[in-house]
Amino acid sequence: MPEPIEVLRAGLAHRYRLGPEIGRGGMATVYEAEDLAHSRRVAIKVLRQELAHVLGPQRFLREIRIAGKLEHPSIVPLLDSGEVGGVLYLVMPFIEGETLRQRLRRETHLTVDDAVRITCEIAEGLEHAHGQGVVHRETPRPLELVAG
Numbered sequence: 001m002p003e004p005i006e007v008l009r010a011g012l013a014h015r016y017r018l019g020p021e022i023g024r025g026g027m028a029t030v031y032e033a034e035d036l037a038h039s040r041r042v043a044i045k046v047l048r049q050e051l052a053h054v055l056g057p058q059r060f061l062r063e064i065r066i067a068g069k070l071e072h073p074s075i076v077p078l079l080d081s082g083e084v085g086g087v088l089y090l091v092m093p094f095i096e097g098e099t100l101r102q103r104l105r106r107e108t109h110l111t112v113d114d115a116v117r118i119t120c121e122i123a124e125g126l127e128h129a130h131g132q133g134v135v136h137r138e139t140p141r142p143l144e145l146v147a148g
Contacts (some may be wrong), residue, residue, distance in 0.1 A: 004049050004087045005031065011084030016044065016091070027051055027060065032094060035079075041094035042079060046087060060088050066134055074125030 009018045016033045023030040028045045035042045047060040067078040067090065080091035100118065104110070110118070 004046060005029075007085040008044070008046060008087045008089060011087075012044075012089075016042070018044065027063075033091075035091070041096075043092045043094045044089050045092065046089045049087070057083075057088050064088075064090050066132070069132060070129055070134070072125055072128040074121045075129065 005018065012018065015036060017036060019032040019034070021029055022032045022043065028047050031044045031046065033042050033044045034040070047057065064078065064081045068081070071077065076092045076095065078090055078092060082089060098106070
């Protein structure tokens with residue numbers, strides 16, 4: 001049986017050119033890709049198959065529906081989503097820059113102004129999501145956020 005990424009790569013070849021893995025979380029793996037129709041870099045989040053069999057696709061599909069409704073400067077928007085050969089995916093803009101973790105490794109600390117600004121941006125995004133009825137259940141990884 002082919003790997004999920006190969007199923008997705010073949011099924012989306014007319015729309016996206018998939019590149020390397022750029023992240024991995026509890027539920028999904030994220031790949032860099034090129035949106036061929038719009039000549040832009042995107043990130044494609046793919047539900048991990050071992051979880052798809054245990055949890056079923058409902059939770060991931062719920063995440064897609066919720067993400068599609070959230071519009072806020074501190075929340076990465078949903079561009080596209082779908083299913084190819086049993087592999088569920090969602091597409092988001094690719095955000096250039098270092099993560100907060102990378103910045104802290106480089107600088108070892110933040111100024112008070114930067115720490116307050118980043119914390120406020122995160123809190124504003126969470127407030128918006130909570131106002132839409134979203135409760136984030138996955139273990140947070142705040143240092144993976146893009147540093148401003």
